[in-house]
Amino acid sequence: MESPVELVIFDCDGVLVGTERIALRVQLRIGAELGWPLTEDEVVELFMGRSLVSMAEVVRPRLGDRAAQLWCDRFAEYHREAVDAGLAPVDGLTEALAGLDRTNLATCIASGGTHEKMAHTLGRTGLYERFAGRIHSATEVERTIN
Template sequence: MTGILPAREPVELVVFDCDGVLVDSEPIAVRTHVALGAELGWPLSESDVMNRFVGRSTTSIGEQIAERLGEETARTWGERFQEMHSVAVDESLAPVDGIVEALDGLERAGLGPANWCIASSGSHEKMRHTLGKVGLYERFAGRIFSAHEVERGKPAPDLFLHAARRMGVDPSRCVVVEDSKFGVQAATAAGMRSVGYAGGLTPAQWLTGLATAVLTDMRLLPALVTARETADATGD
């Protein structure tokens, strides 16, 4: 863990991204996009997908594909992605390592479910499927927000500001947990502190300097967001 969360305001709301933060779905999504790119005429490496797509809304990804391959191919890509992703999720999806312990730790520290929400680029249908598959949906039910509800997706701040308004919390008292640079940029634009999670696909160097703090072990999240101003901590 590197960095601290400045204690200018106590944390009242922890805003979680979904893919790569709660559910370990990013490797599935990346592999699926790589396979579709090879099939439909846009060869992409895993690094290309990470740079272009991860953290972006479905609409933004579709726009990039349409610009490269045309609207019809973009529709085909989107439809095939949903089908292939759904099958892979049912076969192999797991919660992010340490997230259950992190949620339990937040509750013990006095930040219970009423102080959590999800703000994700994914659709509500997708999140019901993925979160339900790993047993986390009920822990967030009624407090899940999608980029489909706002005009602009990440890195614009719209989604995080929408979530804060709906939850009745000032942005200065929110902390966003994100694994993508686009998500961290959105949190910053919203005036929120951010924790960059680099325990999955995203390299820590992509988040260092962008996020308020970076961690590689999700189990450290409760101590990080509930601590008052402390000295820098380092470690894995």
């Protein structure tokens, strides 16, 4: 019997690589530095899964244009440092990918992250080459606001 599944599409952050806890810590740090102390729940609600552009849209009304840009700049810097200090694939991912390899299903990544960010995080965990040529970013798609 043929499988109705022809393609497995992975998100990157929090699915392939454990960046969610890193992002949470970074957001808490930046908020404290810029005078907007946040709780973990607030960070999850306001920032998790968002692009830098979306983060700036959240910060701007509260802290202004300059702080919104500073927030994004610091996020990129601190996140990169934390990833370099120790990022790992999500627990169980290696086994799950090995199981998929046995099925011969096609795989790809579709993420809200930029190609640069994914090259960095996936590269640090040894996953970039596995998905090379099949990595897609929301930056490739026109953004519309409804």
